[in-house]
Amino acid sequence: MSRIFLTLVFVSVALYGCGGGSSNKNSNATASTSSSGENSSANNQSSSSEASSPSTKGQLVYEKPLGGSRFACADCHALDETGQLDAEGFRRAGHPIGDALRRPHFKNTQLGTFVDAANSCLDEWMGTNITWNNNSEDYLALKTYLTTQDTGNGDAPALTFTLKTTDTPTEQGRVEAGRITFNQTCAVCHGENGEWANNPRGIDIRYITNSAADAAAVASKVRRSGRSNSDVYEGLVGGIMPFWSAERLSDQELADITAFLGAATLNTGTTPGTPVPTPPPTTEACDATSPRIGQMAALRTLQHGVSGTATIVDNCTIKITNFNYDGQGVDVEFYASPNIAEFAINGGNYYSITPNRNFLRQSQPYVNEEITITLPAGSSVDNLGAISLWCVDFDIDFGSGSFQ
Ligand code: HEC
Numbered sequence: 001m002s003r004i005f006l007t008l009v010f011v012s013v014a015l016y017g018c019g020g021g022s023s024n025k026n027s028n029a030t031a032s033t034s035s036s037g038e039n040s041s042a043n044n045q046s047s048s049s050e051a052s053s054p055s056t057k058g059q060l061v062y063e064k065p066l067g068g069s070r071f072a073c074a075d076c077h078a079l080d081e082t083g084q085l086d087a088e089g090f091r092r093a094g095h096p097i098g099d100a101l102r103r104p105h106f107k108n109t110q111l112g113t114f115v116d117a118a119n120s121c122l123d124e125w126m127g128t129n130i131t132w133n134n135n136s137e138d139y140l141a142l143k144t145y146l147t148t149q150d151t152g153n154g155d156a157p158a159l160t161f162t163l164k165t166t167d168t169p170t171e172q173g174r175v176e177a178g179r180i181t182f183n184q185t186c187a188v189c190h191g192e193n194g195e196w197a198n199n200p201r202g203i204d205i206r207y208i209t210n211s212a213a214d215a216a217a218v219a220s221k222v223r224r225s226g227r228s229n230s231d232v233y234e235g236l237v238g239g240i241m242p243f244w245s246a247e248r249l250s251d252q253e254l255a256d257i258t259a260f261l262g263a264a265t266l267n268t269g270t271t272p273g274t275p276v277p278t279p280p281p282t283t284e285a286c287d288a289t290s291p292r293i294g295q296m297a298a299l300r301t302l303q304h305g306v307s308g309t310a311t312i313v314d315n316c317t318i319k320i321t322n323f324n325y326d327g328q329g330v331d332v333e334f335y336a337s338p339n340i341a342e343f344a345i346n347g348g349n350y351y352s353i354t355p356n357r358n359f360l361r362q363s364q365p366y367v368n369e370e371i372t373i374t375l376p377a378g379s380s381v382d383n384l385g386a387i388s389l390w391c392v393d394f395d396i397d398f399g400s401g402s403f404q
Pocket residue numbers: 071072073074075076077093094095097100103105106107108114117118121122125126158159160161240241242243245
């Protein structure tokens with residue numbers, strides 16, 4: 001009985017998860033697709049604003065991606081909002097945190113202190129190894145900054161968030177309304193109008209058509225993205241994109257955004273079914289100062305015939321030569337971690353360095369090919385000890401190796 005059950009689980013993973021290859025997405029991405037670029041709001045400070053007062057330092061803690069993360073607190077939390085928009089005109093996925101130090105509890109009562117809530121985000125949303133305690137320098141600086149910015153006093157009300165189902169909303173979507181809402185919400189990470197040229201992080205969503213399957217994929221991603229074995233959120237589907245709760249995005253707004261994304265003419269440069277073009281080249285040349293340059297990792301075969309050799313080329317480039325893979329996964333991305341053991345840990349410290357499900361083409365196998373990965377802004381080769389070809393939806397290592 002239990003063996004039958006296990007077999008069924010395995011088969012369904014193989015069909016609908018990483019093993020299927022039955023995706024209906026356009027999947028002709030070129031292998032040299034890179035994912036690099038500017039980090040949106042997080043990069044705006046100049047080096048001359050380096051910390052002197054604790055409050056200035058706290059502002060950096062809030063605005064800078066910490067610990068090699070791709071995101072900063074500020075990417076997902078405004079300090080405050082007027083009519084759901086922050087000072088930059090965005091609505092972030094998480095609630096504002098300007099008064100959070102005065103709240104009685106966090107994350108739907110599951111966490112009792114601000115520092116625990118921050119640690120949960122540092123781990124699950126930012127993918128860092130950082131754990132603050134009440135005396136941590138960065139935590140104290142952030143606390144000072146939030147306190148100096150906070151004009152209220154006394155107890156602040158606890159907030160709640162409601163995780164929606166992954167069902168496609170039944171509301172009728174409106175394209176133009178969706179464009180406006182997209183630009184207030186999703187554009188923080190996916191670029192104004194979803195256009196590649198505006199895309200700050202190289203996450204391509206232009207392939208989305210107006211098919212029911214794509215609408216379902218968008219709904220699932222928006223409503224339930226996040227670490228699937230999370231300690232504080234139930235039923236997330238994987239990924240580092242934050243989910244949008246009922247409080248942060250209505251079903252009507254989701255339907256509107258989906259209609260907008262499905263209207264291919266708005267997605268400059270592509271119509272459904274055409275290959276995803278190569279992204280614009282990085283404007284900044286990459287330094288070649290890291291002592292890690294030249295280190296190599298041999299990908300050991302675990303699943304789907306993965307093999308190849310990864311080499312650190314410069315501070316932001318990894319080349320994979322003699323790459324083999326049967327192409328049968330759905331959302332398969334290259335992941336990095338400080339050491340190879342992390343890939344074997346459920347919810348370990350690993351993160352995507354090619355955050356785009358079309359980075360690799362699907363269905364057609366790779367045979368001794370060469371692939372170039374440009375690390376996303378915020379990632380560094382310095383703390384990159386191992387690399388894996390990773391099945392995102394099911395957290396499975398298809399093949400990995402240690403740099404040495
Ligand atoms: C990639 C997005 C993301 C990043 C980055 C992020 N968070 Fe969060 N955070 C969330 C989401 C999603 C929630 C849960 C939903 C909500 O509160 O609206 C949350 C919840 C919280 C809460 C609980 C709010 C409450 O009252 O329940 C706090 C506090 C918080 N985050 C602080 C931080 C801090 C501090 C940082 C930076 C160190 C940070 N977060 C980074 C996405 C993020």
